[in-house]
Amino acid sequence: MSPQTAEILAATQRILPEIVGVRRHLHRNPELSGSERETAALVANHLTAWGLEKIQVGVGGHGVTGILGNSLDGPMLALRADMDALPIQETGGLPYQSCKAGVMHACGHDGHTATLLGAAHVLSEMREFLPRPIKFLFQPAEETIGGAEGMIAAGVLENVESIVALHGWPNLEIGQIGIRSGPMMASADTFDLTVRGSGGHAAYPHTTVDPIVTASHIVQALQTISSREISPLDSVVVTVTQFHAGTAYNVIPGTAELKGTVRGLNNTVRDEIQARMERIVAGVCAAFRADYTLTYERGTPVVVNDATVITRIEAAGADVLGAENVTYLETPTMGAEDFAFYLEKIPGAMFRLGVGTEVTALHTPTYNFSDGALPHGIALLARLALP
Ligand SMILES: [Zn+2]
Ligand SMILES: [Zn+2]
Structure with missing residues (x-):
């Protein structure tokens, strides 16, 4: 483990209680695709408090972006999280169960948003070590498709050389990630x-x-x-x-x-x-x-992961989680993800973050992104940003 990784892990533990609180708050207050007003405001407030620069709101809908860097010039790495919830009535009986009838975070985007906020928080304390600026993208409307396209049309990929996102994955143990280069998720059209x-x-x-x-x-x-x-x-x-x-x-x-x-x-x-x-x-x-x-x-379109970016995720994963916890996925899935739109423009990759095998499937009324997965996701994204 590199000294920087040790520092990241220590910082992650320090901020974790706050991020768990953020995740549970988002879980309790889910917002449907295209209506992510409160979520976006919460994100923007945190980014402001941690001193991110060039914070923009209302990007392609309710999108939020911010930049961290030693210098803000030069090609950037973008990290993306989605923020929207699904029209499903939650039934799991959690103490922080959704307070909105018929709306819940059944795809774990509360966890994705909290993880990326955690990475922003950790990196805000280490910004002088960043070799290139990091752009944080908080995207609306993933489930209904269109959020990514809206943000791209608003220019979020300007000066961005590569992009990374994660998705919480129920068939993978906490502390593990799943990676794959080439096709990872399917295209999805309707007729x-x-x-x-x-x-x-x-x-x-x-x-x-x-x-x-x-x-x-x-x-x-x-x-x-x-x-x-x-x-x-x-x-x-x-x-x-x-x-x-x-x-x-x-x-x-x-x-x-x-x-x-x-x-x-x-x-x-x-x-x-x-x-x-x-x-x-x-x-x-x-x-x-x-x-x-x-x-x-x-x-x-198809989510096609870039081999070079996957190599970087693999190395960061091995450093933060141990090489034995980086799983190479043999097959893609026929599920879809609008992260594919970014990958049509620039190289990048989406990887799976284990949320534990006892968690129910995505898009079910009892799904709950595991808090135990948060520190692994935060540390890994922060590690990717550093040399
Ligand atoms: Zn989903
Ligand atoms: Zn999702």
């Missing part, structure tokens, strides 16, 4: 399809164009995108998640609606799927005399 036939009496199907039968063929045919059109070595998911049609036992409806998600781990393959889907839908509808409207909404 809305309306199939228009011509309704009528269920007893006389030959006088109608049945949109339910047509749409059923479309559901089947769309599965051939991943099974017959994309290489088996490229992972793609086309999932129809909604199928709405009809109002009675004896009426063939005029329309059927399908909605769903498209996921992938390769941005080039992703770009082809929309056209493949359009071709299949048009072909099936033509075969059954139906008409259609297809809206394909591009969501997040």
Whole structure:
């Protein structure tokens, strides 16, 4: 362990009670995507108190940024945390359970925000040792996608050479991290399809164009995108998640609606799927005399981690946690994360921070980011900032 790491760990222990308090306060007062007013104000107040410079609020929505450095010139490393909560009713019965009905930090963004605040606090006491300025990005609206794009449009990546973020991970022990270079999380797009036939009496199907039968063929045919059109070595998911049609036992409806998600781990393959889907839908509808409207909404790109940045995280992780606690992830996940938008612009990486295996899954009503994971995340982010 380097002397600097020892200093970071000591500083982390000193500030930890305050940061645990911040995390629990945020957990108790969650705010939905796009409404992170109080969270942003709390973040900005702390950054001001610790003497960060060039603090900006209202960045791409409720985003907050601040810089720390020996000098503020030159290429920066950015550290990013997301701040928003989810529309889920919390049921875990924590003493600091959400005080807002139907809103909770079920993805642990309270923990991400607190961890990054902790790193800012530690580094504010060591700023003369920073080899390059560090930019802290507190991002709104991750869950609804758009927060990252808004901050990028506001110019937060100016003069930033690389970017790092973490996500609390329930299948990993506290004190461990999971890293992977290359694709780490999937792209996620959505589609809305309306199939228009011509309704009528269920007893006389030959006088109608049945949109339910047509749409059923479309559901089947769309599965051939991943099974017959994309290489088996490229992972793609086309999932129809909604199928709405009809109002009675004896009426063939005029329309059927399908909605769903498209996921992938390769941005080039992703770009082809929309056209493949359009071709299949048009072909099936033509075969059954139906008409259609297809809206394909591009969501997040693939999270592709940069190998050099991952090497730096690996080294920092080994120094702070011990090499045995840095796990190399064999496979990516088909979950998505809007951190991908930053990685389209500059090199960077997201890593997983263990929150313990006894914690329930992300996006469930009993999820709770473990306070025990905070010091590891804080020390690791601070270590990355120092030489
Ligand atoms: Zn989430
Ligand atoms: Zn999340």
